[in-house]
Amino acid sequence: MKSADDVKKVFHILDKDKSGFIEEDELGSILKGFSSDARDLSAKETKTLMAAGDKDGDGKIGVEEFSTLVAES
Numbered sequence: 148m149k150s151a152d153d154v155k156k157v158f159h160i161l162d163k164d165k166s167g168f169i170e171e172d173e174l175g176s177i178l179k180g181f182s183s184d185a186r187d188l189s190a191k192e193t194k195t196l197m198a199a200g201d202k203d204g205d206g207k208i209g210v211e212e213f214s215t216l217v218a219e220s
Contacts, residue, residue, distance in 0.1 A: 149217065158213045168207035171197055 149157075159165075161180045163173050175193045178185035188196065200208040200216040208216070 151214065154214050154217050155210060157217075158210050161213075166207075168209055169200075169213060170207045174200075174208070 157180070158169070161169050161173060161177055163176075164170075169177075171193060174197055175188050175190075177188065177196070179187070197206075197208070199219075200212050202212050202215065203209075
């Protein structure tokens with residue numbers, strides 16, 4: 148179990164454009180945020196993860212949605 152601060156740090160690492168959201172293109176390379184030699188997610192994996200994390204349906208994952216997604220996994 149990660150602390151809320153740890154989850155927010157990871158969120159900000161994954162939010163490459165610093166928009167305050169993780170968009171679909173950033174989500175595709177989420178594994179590389181943890182290991183530089185990791186693979187990109189497939190389009191299907193990306194869409195599945197976006198659907199799981201995007202609770203309000205706006206097409207992006209905010210920090211609260213990300214925290215919920217992490218807590219559920």
